Amino acid sequence: MPTRVDGATGSRKRKTPKEAGVPSSKRRAVADNQPEDDAMDEILKLEEQISESRKYYNNIATLISMLNADEPGQEPNLLVAVSLCRVFSRLIAGGNLNDSKRAAENEKIIVAWLKERCQEYQKALVSIMRNADTSSQVTALTLCMRLINERVTHIPSADSEVWSSGLFKGVFEAVVEARDGQVLQSEFVEKFVQPYEDVRYYTFVQVSEYAATERTSETLEILISLLSHCDSAPSTDHKFEAFYIKSSSTNKRLTSVNSHRKRAQDAWLAVLNNNLSQSQRKSLLRIMAHTIEPWFSRPELLMDFLTDSYNVGGATSLLALSGLFYLIREKNLDYPQFYTKLYSLLDSDLLHSKHRSRFFRLMNTFLLSTHLPATLVASFIKRLSRLALNAPPPAIVAIVPFIYNLFRHHPICTFMLHRVIRDQNFQKELEKEGMDDPFDPNEPDPTRTDAIESSLWEIETLQSHYHPNVAAIARVISEQFTKQQYNLEDFLDYTYQGMLQAELGSGEKPLKRIPVVEYQIPKRIFTDRGLEEDGGLDTAPGSFMRALWDFS
Numbered sequence: 001m002p003t004r005v006d007g008a009t010g011s012r013k014r015k016t017p018k019e020a021g022v023p024s025s026k027r028r029a030v031a032d033n034q035p036e037d038d039a040m041d042e043i044l045k046l047e048e049q050i051s052e053s054r055k056y057y058n059n060i061a062t063l064i065s066m067l068n069a070d071e072p073g074q075e076p077n078l079l080v081a082v083s084l085c086r087v088f089s090r091l092i093a094g095g096n097l098n099d100s101k102r103a104a105e106n107e108k109i110i111v112a113w114l115k116e117r118c119q120e121y122q123k124a125l126v127s128i129m130r131n132a133d134t135s136s137q138v139t140a141l142t143l144c145m146r147l148i149n150e151r152v153t154h155i156p157s158a159d160s161e162v163w164s165s166g167l168f169k170g171v172f173e174a175v176v177e178a179r180d181g182q183v184l185q186s187e188f189v190e191k192f193v194q195p196y197e198d199v200r201y202y203t204f205v206q207v208s209e210y211a212a213t214e215r216t217s218e219t220l221e222i223l224i225s226l227l228s229h230c231d232s233a234p235s236t237d238h239k240f241e242a243f244y245i246k247s248s249s250t251n252k253r254l255t256s257v258n259s260h261r262k263r264a265q266d267a268w269l270a271v272l273n274n275n276l277s278q279s280q281r282k283s284l285l286r287i288m289a290h291t292i293e294p295w296f297s298r299p300e301l302l303m304d305f306l307t308d309s310y311n312v313g314g315a316t317s318l319l320a321l322s323g324l325f326y327l328i329r330e331k332n333l334d335y336p337q338f339y340t341k342l343y344s345l346l347d348s349d350l351l352h353s354k355h356r357s358r359f360f361r362l363m364n365t366f367l368l369s370t371h372l373p374a375t376l377v378a379s380f381i382k383r384l385s386r387l388a389l390n391a392p393p394p395a396i397v398a399i400v401p402f403i404y405n406l407f408r409h410h411p412i413c414t415f416m417l418h419r420v421i422r423d424q425n426f427q428k429e430l431e432k433e434g435m436d437d438p439f440d441p442n443e444p445d446p447t448r449t450d451a452i453e454s455s456l457w458e459i460e461t462l463q464s465h466y467h468p469n470v471a472a473i474a475r476v477i478s479e480q481f482t483k484q485q486y487n488l489e490d491f492l493d494y495t496y497q498g499m500l501q502a503e504l505g506s507g508e509k510p511l512k513r514i515p516v517v518e519y520q521i522p523k524r525i526f527t528d529r530g531l532e533e534d535g536g537l538d539t540a541p542g543s544f545m546r547a548l549w550d551f552s
Helices: 024-052 058-065 078-093 105-131 134-154 156-165 167-177 182-193 197-210 217-228 246-250 257-272 278-286 288-295 299-310 314-330 338-344 356-366 374-388 393-409 411-416 424-433 457-462 468-478 496-504 528-534
Strands: none
Touching: 024 058, 024 078, 058 078, 058 105, 078 105, 078 134, 105 134, 105 167, 134 156, 134 167, 134 182, 134 246, 156 167, 156 197, 167 182, 167 197, 167 217, 182 197, 182 217, 197 217, 197 257, 217 257, 217 278, 257 288, 257 299, 278 288, 278 314, 288 299, 288 314, 299 314, 314 338, 314 356, 338 356, 338 374, 356 393, 374 393, 374 411, 374 457, 393 411, 393 457, 393 468, 393 496, 457 468
16 A cells, blocks of 8 residues: 655745635735835844944935935835934934044044934924824924934033024924824923923923014914913922923023013013914903913013903903903003993993903902092993893893992992982973983093983883893892892803793792783684684684785
């Protein structure tokens, strides 16, 4: 019986994946990964050769050519970018990029050549940050910041150049101007600006320089966002400890509170003086008190911006009030027409504005002073009363307690509530013919409106308001003033939704009387026969109510 004869081991042929029983899908995956593995092996080989000997420095130029940073339609090779970062980090740490006066001429040539290649690599990374996809942008940012760390750490003389006019300047401009750079900007803020105080300091420097020239609204929006995330101004006893570069802890500028405040102040001023849109001006005014002013060692520098905003009118003026009043009270800002401008802001739009509550809080502070003339306070009271006639119920609910408090703080104005007419003939004439209201609503000067000679007939009119809550609170003015004052915070945030929920409650409140919708419910509405059967209703064929619909 014939038997199988085994051949020699050395003569065996290696089986292909197909002969070995490997599935076709896995064979395709192996084939696809093979070029990537080969490319990675080539990159690592070039990198290792550079670290082994100077004679392989030309590999740096080869790797840069493989980066594809400026090739249109091609994704940058991030493996090459990371490899080059390691290469230059080792060269910088080894002192191969340091200039030395005592070095030989050929050494100087090599150093100059390496510097040129490093600059070329840095420009490639910045280009990737500007134009590549999101993942590549974030990777390029990380590599750039690592190079900054290496250069400043091992070449102390390059500190000022790197931060002010070198790589960091390019990084900052690329972050601001990057295509679809929202993720890149968030990464820059969250990973570098917020955690590290030296990066934040030099970011302020770059913003002030960048915003010194006129920029577009989109660019300014990015700058405002960057600065807004730096909302924690250091206190006078703050100790600077979180530095991206360890050597920064010995820099006196970076460990000085005044220096940080000065740089932030310059950055904000550059943005505020730029080509701001109306919406950007409003957003800046909203964060003025909590985010911007704390950085200013000289808040009076905000005077021009706030006064210009206050003179715009409308919601912009309302938002500028708090910052302007702070300068008046704390920094003795002279604004002689402040109350005249404040009076002009009282219009019908104010009572429908979403900033209404904020305005009433501020106006309550402005009018509490007992040194204000009664004629001025009376004008505000009368103006508010007149506006209340056409105001929404949530606004009226705040106006009446506000007026009540003003009467308590300025008792001389209570003459507007009740006047005794001693002349009987004039009394009879008044009852017969009435009289004109002496208040002049068109007078812009609140001290010359003659409001003190008028009365609050508007509030009495509101006592018949359709909304029971409004009518009830309006009656407070006609009753004896037994309450010291109202807490305005209980009334300022009223809304239609809140008033409706308060009226409906939880649904368990029983109705004292079922509301009547019809005094007589008809059997039919749209036919003559039905109307005739009901009797007592409009049975005329040409009834106006039925003529409103045509069902033919």
